[in-house]
Amino acid sequence: MAKGVKPRVKVPKTASAGEMVTLKTLISHKMESGQRKDSDGNKIPRSIINRFTCAFNGKTVVDVEMLPAISTNPYFQFDAVIPEAGEFHFTWYDDDGSVYETKKKVEMA
Amino acid sequence: MEVTRRDTMAIGGAAVISTLIPSISVASTNDLILGVTGGADAATSGIDLTAPEIAENGNTVPISVDAPGAVAVTILAAGNPLPGVATFNFGDGAGSQSATTRIRLAGTQDVIAVAKMADGSFAAVSKTVKVTIGGCGG
Numbered sequence: 212m213a214k215g216v217k218p219r220v221k222v223p224k225t226a227s228a229g230e231m232v233t234l235k236t237l238i239s240h241k242m243e244s245g246q247r248k249d250s251d252g253n254k255i256p257r258s259i260i261n262r263f264t265c266a267f268n269g270k271t272v273v274d275v276e277m278l279p280a281i282s283t284n285p286y287f288q289f290d291a292v293i294p295e296a297g298e299f300h301f302t303w304y305d306d307d308g309s310v311y312e313t314k315k316k317v318e319m320a
Numbered sequence: 321m322e323v324t325r326r327d328t329m330a331i332g333g334a335a336v337i338s339t340l341i342p343s344i345s346v347a348s349t350n351d352l353i354l355g356v357t358g359g360a361d362a363a364t365s366g367i368d369l370t371a372p373e374i375a376e377n378g379n380t381v382p383i384s385v386d387a388p389g390a391v392a393v394t395i396l397a398a399g400n401p402l403p404g405v406a407t408f409n410f411g412d413g414a415g416s417q418s419a420t421t422r423i424r425l426a427g428t429q430d431v432i433a434v435a436k437m438a439d440g441s442f443a444a445v446s447k448t449v450k451v452t453i454g455g456c457g458g
Binding site: 231232233244246265266267270271272273274275276277278279280281282283285286287288289290291292 | 379380381384397400401402404405406407408409410411412413414415416418419420421422423424425455
């Protein structure tokens with residue numbers, strides 16, 4: 212597992228049924244592109260997060276395939292509809308096989 | 321006015337750049353769009369791409385796409401060593417088919433967004449972003 216990976220998400224704590232909310236996610240990750248060279252001229256191997264998913268009560272909101280052109284500390288902002296109270300489930304998949312997860316509950320206002 | 325060597329170089333350089341760059345990027349932009357659509361023609365409306373005209377730092381360029389009715393949106397950067405950037409697949413829980421992220425750009429180039437609509441058609445849009453400092457190491 213890459214060091215210092217810390218997912219951060221911004222989700223409203225409450226929402227009314229059927230409301231559209233904007234979610235923001237950020238995860239600290241180096242996102243080594245595989246294009247850079249170290250001081251000896253050797254290529255630094257690629258090490259990125261290649262997939263991000265967000266689901267609400269098991270229903271997919273977005274599923275993003277990421278390539279090396281995504282910046283360091285990948286940031287995403289998108290919208291979701293909240294039909295009922297439940298839980299957002301955010302998952303990031305690293306090239307090295309590690310999976311980073313975080314969950315956020317949303318209650319009805 | 322005396323024409324110095326420096327002037328000649330500047331004029332020549334500008335001429336070469338202006339003739340070369342548009343032809344290259346236009347061709348590859350179309351090729352990239354066709355690569356995503358599988359050869360199908362893409363409409364030019366129905367998708368909106370927001371990107372800065374000038375990005376000082378190519379390491380982190382904020383972009384947003386908005387494609388109402390799309391099931392997936394692919395972002396491409398025509399001038400990067402690897403043109404693929406990301407693909408957003410929107411699920412049933414999505415409130416709108418829009419997303420914002422930050423991308424790396426190696427230099428001044430076209431950023432392309434191709435949306436796959438629910439009915440199987442495609443829409444594409446491209447935008448030129450000027451980059452002062454490239455973001456791919458090298």
